Amino acid sequence: MDTLKELAAQIGDCHRCPLGDTRTHLVFGVGREDADIMFVGEAPGRNEDLKGEPFVGAAGKLLDELLASIGLHRSDVYIANILKCRPPGNRNPEPLEIDTCTPFLREQVRLVSPRVIVTLGNFATRFVLKTTEGITRIRGTVQHAGRFTVLPIFHPAAALYDGSKRDVLFADFALLGEVCETARTANPEVHP
Numbered sequence: 001m002d003t004l005k006e007l008a009a010q011i012g013d014c015h016r017c018p019l020g021d022t023r024t025h026l027v028f029g030v031g032r033e034d035a036d037i038m039f040v041g042e043a044p045g046r047n048e049d050l051k052g053e054p055f056v057g058a059a060g061k062l063l064d065e066l067l068a069s070i071g072l073h074r075s076d077v078y079i080a081n082i083l084k085c086r087p088p089g090n091r092n093p094e095p096l097e098i099d100t101c102t103p104f105l106r107e108q109v110r111l112v113s114p115r116v117i118v119t120l121g122n123f124a125t126r127f128v129l130k131t132t133e134g135i136t137r138i139r140g141t142v143q144h145a146g147r148f149t150v151l152p153i154f155h156p157a158a159a160l161y162d163g164s165k166r167d168v169l170f171a172d173f174a175l176l177g178e179v180c181e182t183a184r185t186a187n188p189e190v191h192p
C-alpha cells in the first residue's frame, strides 16, 4: 500500500468490529499526507460521526485554537484516532475494537511518516507508547517510540470540563513548537 487513498479503499465500508453497525460515517483521518506532526485522538464523537471528519465538535474547535497558538492550521498536520468509528454514547473504546482498528492507524503513521506524534489523552498515549502510565503524569514530557518523537498531552475534550487543563494544553503546545523545531534541525532531510 503506497497511499492513504489506497488504505481508505482497503478499509472500505468496514464491518470488522460491531461499531460498523452503529456508526453513521467511518472517520478515516484528515490533513497533510506528508505532515511533520500527526495527532492521534481517541474515537469519533457525535459530530465526527455525522460529518465523517475528526475533531469537528467543541474539542476540535479548541484543537484549532491550540494549533493557531503555534502558527499552524489543521491542514498543516495530520489528524486521526485510535478508532475510526464512534462507540455508542461515546463510551470508552473496548480492547477488541482497538485491536481490530489500530492496524490501520499504524499504516497511516507509516504512510504519513511524521517526525512528531502528539497523543491526545490516555487511550492514544497508552497505545502509541505501550505504557500504562496515566496522562496526568506523562503529559508534557518528550517520549520516543521507534523513530518517532512522541508528545503526550491532555485530550482537548478534558479541558472543556476542567478549565485548569486549558492553560496546561497551551503550554504543551508551546513545547510542541519547540520539539518540532528541534526535530527539524536534527534531521533536516526527512521533510525539507
Ligand code: URA
Pocket (backbone or CB within 6 Å): 041, 042, 043, 044, 045, 048, 053, 054, 055, 056, 059, 081, 157
Ligand atoms: N475526540 C476524539 O478523540 N476524536 C475526535 O475525532 C473527536 C473527539
